[in-house]
Amino acid sequence: MIKRMVLGLLGLIAAAVVGLLILAYRPAIDPIEPPSATTFSPALVAQGEVLAGAGYCATCHTAKGGAAYAGGYAMKTGFGTIYSTNITPDAATGIGRWSEEAFRRAMRQGVARDGSHLFPAFPYQHFNQVGDDDLKALYAYLMTREPVAAPPREPDIPFPLNRRVLQAGWKLLFFRNDAYGPITGGTPEWNRGAYLAEGLSHCSACHSPRNGLGAEKTGADERYAGAAIDDWYAPPLNAANRAPVAWTKDELFAYLRTGATALHGVAAGPMSPVVHDGLSKLPDADVMAIATYFADRFGAAGERAAPDAALAKVLAASAGGGGPVDHGANLYDAACASCHYNSGPMPLLVRPELGLNSALTAADPSSLIQVILHGVAVDEGLPGAMMPGFAQSLSDTDIAQLASWLRRSRTDQPPWPDLDRQVAVLRTQSESSRSTH
Ligand code: HEC
Ligand code: HEC
Ligand code: HEC
Structure with a gap:
């Protein structure tokens, strides 16, 4: 009884394997002598170049730093890494011996010249929509590239998924080979x-x-x-x-x-x-x-x-x-907060809390404006710390709006009048005093 069940099971498996092999069978297409480049019209080759661009053939068929179209580009999939093949017309390692018919079958059905199934990392499920004339032009373009000797690299996919015949099952499930129209x-x-x-x-x-x-x-x-x-x-x-x-x-x-x-x-x-x-x-x-x-x-x-x-x-x-948009607040966030922001209960010495500084509460905004314009040099303030000057990167209006916002947000003092003009005056004075030195 058990013997009969085992035999039956083996029979089923054998039938499934035979079925898959029949399903998967594709004949090889005879190799040809690599055609000479002069057999293709320059107009057709030019059309093929445009189409090769639109299909990103070079992106997938060129390894980093490698020769164009010579393959070896690694594609990670959920099952392992697949490497693109050499589609230059090299007779031994590329598609030099592929007839146009073999090329068309690969693009439309994902089957190589020797009859083996290609992995869907090669997007033949989309290329099967490409019309005959465009495939002819692509073929002409590829067959007129410089042949490069570069043997294809086997996919790093574990057994049994690396068996190409299994791709026939995948195609049965997922590939609708709609006749192009x-x-x-x-x-x-x-x-x-x-x-x-x-x-x-x-x-x-x-x-x-x-x-x-x-x-x-x-x-x-x-x-x-x-x-x-x-x-x-x-x-x-x-x-x-x-x-x-x-x-x-x-x-x-x-x-x-x-x-x-x-x-x-x-x-x-x-x-x-x-x-x-x-x-x-x-x-x-x-x-x-x-x-x-x-x-x-x-x-x-x-x-x-x-x-x-x-x-x-x-x-x-x-x-x-x-x-409402407050330009001064934005400038503070962008230019000052990275150094002046404190999160603990006590501000750090090297991250002065501006609300505590008399430059903000003073009746005269000159110190604040000077600090913003010229910063505090390393030898001027705290050892090892420095504050950059913003004379180059902030306009007079920027500095006025920033000063006005600091005053408004951190003190209960009345606004400084006429800030724009004061910034302009301090800026020109420092420029002229520097040039007379
Ligand atoms: C190789 C994979 C890939 C292909 C093929 C591809 N895309 Fe994209 N696409 C992306 C990725 C990844 C992003 C996100 C890019 C980013 O964040 O800068 C993106 C972003 C976009 C965006 C911006 C979407 C948004 O809301 O920001 C558009 C539009 C777009 N692609 C259109 C297309 C069109 C049209 C095609 C075909 C002609 C195409 N993509 C082909 C991968 C691809
Ligand atoms: C998304 C990446 C990708 C793009 C884009 C792509 N290919 Fe491929 N192509 C591959 C991979 C990967 C293989 C190898 C598949 C395998 O080993 O089963 C392949 C195989 C092929 C083959 C079979 C070659 C052989 O030796 O078996 C041909 C022909 C081919 N591609 C032509 C093209 C053309 C023409 C274009 C542009 C229109 C193109 N490919 C665009 C990834 C790509
Ligand atoms: C790269 C860090 C850094 C940036 C950016 C920075 N500061 Fe300072 N700032 C400091 C340091 C450090 C001090 C303490 C003085 C010193 O020793 O350099 C300081 C001091 C100050 C003082 C006090 C000066 C005094 O006399 O006590 C003011 C006011 C001030 N900064 C305003 C600003 C404003 C406004 C901005 C944005 C436009 C700004 N800082 C951007 C690091 C910076």
Whole structure:
């Protein structure tokens, strides 16, 4: 009885293995003699260069300090580290012996020329959206690069996950090999943006969360919902985005074109090469198309506060808790508090508490103004401590507002009259006395 069960189980396992092998089987595509560079028209190669930019091929296929497209760039995944391959036309270690058909199959189905399955760290789930003409141009571009001898490095992934046949199971579960067709649903500009973003530029590879097996989640709310990537966080590119000032088409264009905007900051970390090595190759019209597509995905922007109101709110908060803006208080925080702030019951000698200083209570503000203008040199005050002068970095009005705020916030004395003029006078006097020395 037990013997029969064991045999049955072994039979099942054998059947599963055979099934997987059948499922996984892909024929090798015959190697070719590496084509000579002159077989490709310069126009096609130029088009391929733009597309290689839009697909960040160089970013992933170039190791730090290594030759372009020679591979070896390490990608950390939840299962181990995968290294990109050499996609220069080197016959022995690159794709020099790959026909265009073999290249197309790799891009569309994630299968190498020899028939083995590629890992989804290579974003073929997106590249399968790329049209025939664009793949032809990419092939022409890669086959006309300088061949570099660089053998590919095996992935550091534990057995059995490193077995490429298992990728057939992954594909069965997660890979929809939609026959390529234009993404439709909008204006020609929107469709162009969708084509680039969902295909070559694979924005969702970083901006969509993944499941436990490393596949992008595809639910309507999950797509572009934001995700951790390479110890950075790629924010949502949909209505869940939390940027205080909503993303508009123009803001997106400026961010993707230049890598920074005043209202949304800098594209840093993994987003930096996307902008500067990748999209920078695309003409303005294509970047605008991508902006148009995402402006639509952000969608709910219309329901959010108008940009002007949102900006005013943020600026008021950063200027001091939403209350009225006090320039003097801000200057104190920015220029003085790092040295004059005390938290204990007793101020430290080297961190003078300004409220205790008679420079603030005096009827004449000259000392305070002088200290702010010229500081207190090391040999002038406490041994080993010094206070910098601010004559260069603060204007007359800055110093007047700062002095006036210190007086108001720390003493019950009446305001000093005419501070602006007094600062100006003291500044010119010290300048002329210095020049006559
Ligand atoms: C996000 C990183 C990434 C990007 C972007 C990327 N690749 Fe790759 N690519 C890889 C990795 C990793 C592999 C190796 C996968 C494996 O070993 O299973 C690979 C493998 C390949 C292969 C198979 C080569 C071989 O020897 O088996 C080709 C062809 C290829 N990439 C072409 C491209 C092209 C063309 C582009 C740009 C349009 C591109 N790749 C962009 C990561 C990337
Ligand atoms: C390699 C991963 C990666 C890819 C590919 C990628 N992004 Fe990003 N993206 C990021 C990361 C990480 C950030 C956060 C950058 C930062 O904090 O400076 C980011 C930030 C952004 C932001 C700013 C969001 C905000 O609210 O601040 C926008 C917009 C954006 N990406 C759009 C795109 C578009 C459009 C594409 C495709 C053309 C794309 N990204 C492709 C990783 C990526
Ligand atoms: C790098 C640290 C540092 C910064 C920044 C700094 N101070 Fe000082 N300040 C000191 C030290 C230390 C002293 C004590 C005098 C000494 O021995 O140098 C001092 C002394 C003073 C005094 C007392 C002078 C006296 O005659 O007793 C005043 C008033 C003063 N600072 C105002 C300011 C104001 C206003 C700012 C901002 C514009 C400022 N300080 C920024 C370190 C600093």
